[in-house]
Amino acid sequence: MALPKEYVIMMRELLGEEAEAFLASYGEPKRTAIRLNGLKNQADDPSEGSDLVEKDKPSAGRTFVQGRDPVPWAEGAYYTEETERPGKHPYYYAGLYYIQEPSAMLPAELLDPQPGQRVLDLCAAPGGKSTQLAAKLRGTGLLVTNDLATERTKALAENIERAGVGGAVVANESPAKLAAAFGAAFDRVLVDAPCSGEGMFRKDEDMVRQWDAKAPARYAAMQDEIMREAAKLVAPGGRLVYSTCTFSPVENEGTIARFLAAHPDFDVVTTEWPAEWGFAPGRPEWLTPEEAAALGPDRAARLAGTIRLWPHRVRGEGHFAALLERAGPLDRTASDTGEESAPAPAEVAERPKAIEKASGGASFKDAKRGKRTATDRRGGEAAGRGRSPGSRDGSGGDVDTMARYEAFVQESLPGWKPPGWIRIKGDHAYAVSELAGGLEGTAPRARRLAARQGDQASIRAFPSARHGSQA
Numbered sequence: 001m002a003l004p005k006e007y008v009i010m011m012r013e014l015l016g017e018e019a020e021a022f023l024a025s026y027g028e029p030k031r032t033a034i035r036l037n038g039l040k041n042q043a044d045d046p047s048e049g050s051d052l053v054e055k056d057k058p059s060a061g062r063t064f065v066q067g068r069d070p071v072p073w074a075e076g077a078y079y080t081e082e083t084e085r086p087g088k089h090p091y092y093y094a095g096l097y098y099i100q101e102p103s104a105m106l107p108a109e110l111l112d113p114q115p116g117q118r119v120l121d122l123c124a125a126p127g128g129k130s131t132q133l134a135a136k137l138r139g140t141g142l143l144v145t146n147d148l149a150t151e152r153t154k155a156l157a158e159n160i161e162r163a164g165v166g167g168a169v170v171a172n173e174s175p176a177k178l179a180a181a182f183g184a185a186f187d188r189v190l191v192d193a194p195c196s197g198e199g200m201f202r203k204d205e206d207m208v209r210q211w212d213a214k215a216p217a218r219y220a221a222m223q224d225e226i227m228r229e230a231a232k233l234v235a236p237g238g239r240l241v242y243s244t245c246t247f248s249p250v251e252n253e254g255t256i257a258r259f260l261a262a263h264p265d266f267d268v269v270t271t272e273w274p275a276e277w278g279f280a281p282g283r284p285e286w287l288t289p290e291e292a293a294a295l296g297p298d299r300a301a302r303l304a305g306t307i308r309l310w311p312h313r314v315r316g317e318g319h320f321a322a323l324l325e326r327a328g329p330l331d332r333t334a335s336d337t338g339e340e341s342a343p344a345p346a347e348v349a350e351r352p353k354a355i356e357k358a359s360g361g362a363s364f365k366d367a368k369r370g371k372r373t374a375t376d377r378r379g380g381e382a383a384g385r386g387r388s389p390g391s392r393d394g395s396g397g398d399v400d401t402m403a404r405y406e407a408f409v410q411e412s413l414p415g416w417k418p419p420g421w422i423r424i425k426g427d428h429a430y431a432v433s434e435l436a437g438g439l440e441g442t443a444p445r446a447r448r449l450a451a452r453q454g455d456q457a458s459i460r461a462f463p464s465a466r467h468g469s470q471a
């Protein structure tokens with residue numbers, strides 16, 4: 001593979017004696033893998049949860065991975081051959097697995113969301129890490145999955161839907177707008193940042209063509225801005241993973257150093273991994289003198305707790321990941337185990353102040369009182385009485401669709417309650433998680449975002465259950 005000259009010089013300077021082994025890795029095949037979707041590869045006994053790989057009765061997805069090498073750092077992930085085409089298999093279209101580069105599976109593992117938590121994936125498209133995070137939530141809690149690029153967000157929404165994710169909200173917003181809408185509401189935040197992509201040269205030769213020596217500095221400025229907003233979204237005691245698929249220090253240790261210097265309430269969490277996986281520590285000595293001075297020697301040394309994945313050391317492509325924690329007690333509103341269902345609106349008494357504030361307070365009080373808007377109905381309640389079929393409800397929903405949805409539930413699913421409140425969008429009915437209260441139905445600002453979307457989804461709420469127009 002022909003690498004840019006300046007890139008080779010830069011990597012030789014960084015890696016010294018190790019550079020030859022690193023450069024030789026470009027002659028090796030790229031690493032490929034799939035990750036079983038824990039939300040769909042259920043074992044026969046539902047009480048067995050999503051601990052699927054150890055079970056005796058293989059689901060269709062598990063049959064597909066039999067005999068393959070597991071990716072050791074990722075739950076339910078297996079290497080594939082470079083020549084295979086798992087994207088053409090019906091199981092892929094059924095959402096039984098997701099095709100994901102093995103190193104790219106590390107950030108979600110590091111973030112390690114627990115069932116019941118509120119999780120934000122800020123730069124999420126096309127959704128590899130979001131689907132992984134969703135599987136870890138096991139249908140509980142809330143996943144807000146966002147990307148700034150509209151076209152990419154459409155692919156993200158499709159992947160979330162194919163994976164059968166419940167309780168998710170897909171957003172197409174700037175981090176600043178999300179920070180204004182939600183505040184510090186998330187237990188876990190992932191920033192899988194746009195980057196110069198040096199770690200993906202073997203996987204995607206377009207990345208080689210697009211690279212130039214100024215790219216790392218350009219991306220670093222973008223990363224600083226995203227991280228500034230991301231910090232506002234992390235709850236006290238919450239965790240933030242920052243990851244890239246590049247090697248340049250200014251986008252990795254540099255971004256974390258600049259972030260920590262500006263956010264004394266965040267610190268690096270050091271994790272330990274089996275030596276045979278080949279993970280390497282971050283390199284504080286690669287900071288610029290300015291970055292090092294702004295952070296101070298003690299905090300700079302903490303950067304050794306970040307993780308570098310080098311293609312000549314791990315069975316995967318190039319990656320960087322940093323696990324950060326915000327100081328303070330984590331004030332969980334959902335249960336720690338997350339096994340209980342989400343509270344009904346009248347019970348959401350311990351909703352974080354940040355959401356309450358962002359939603360203007362009044363609507364939250366309405367929710368506490370059990371008052372509902374036109375789109376905030378549970379199955380079985382009457383819809384659109386006194387309104388002509390086809391007229392719009394309060395936030396762009398179609399009253400006729402709501403009526404057909406309710407008739408369908410009454411006739412075909414008597415007694416069934418959706419696991420959230422119902423929002424009508426076009427000819428679909430979505431059950432929106434109660435934990436998304438700051439976004440839909442309670443937050444006037446965020447509701448405006450959703451309402452102005454036209455046919456370009458700005459915010460799409462994904463259901464735990466979804467019913468088409470035949471409803």
Ligand SMILES: C[S@@+](CC[C@H](N)C(=O)[O-])C[C@H]1O[C@@H](n2cnc3c(N)ncnc32)[C@H](O)[C@@H]1O
Nearest residue numbers: 123124125126127128129147148149192193194
């Ligand atoms: C490395 S990719 C994310 C890959 C994704 N996490 C996955 O696992 O499939 C980075 C993403 O950041 C998005 N992006 C770029 N600038 C952004 C910004 N300011 N805010 C949010 N997302 C942004 C890009 O559109 C791109 O989809």
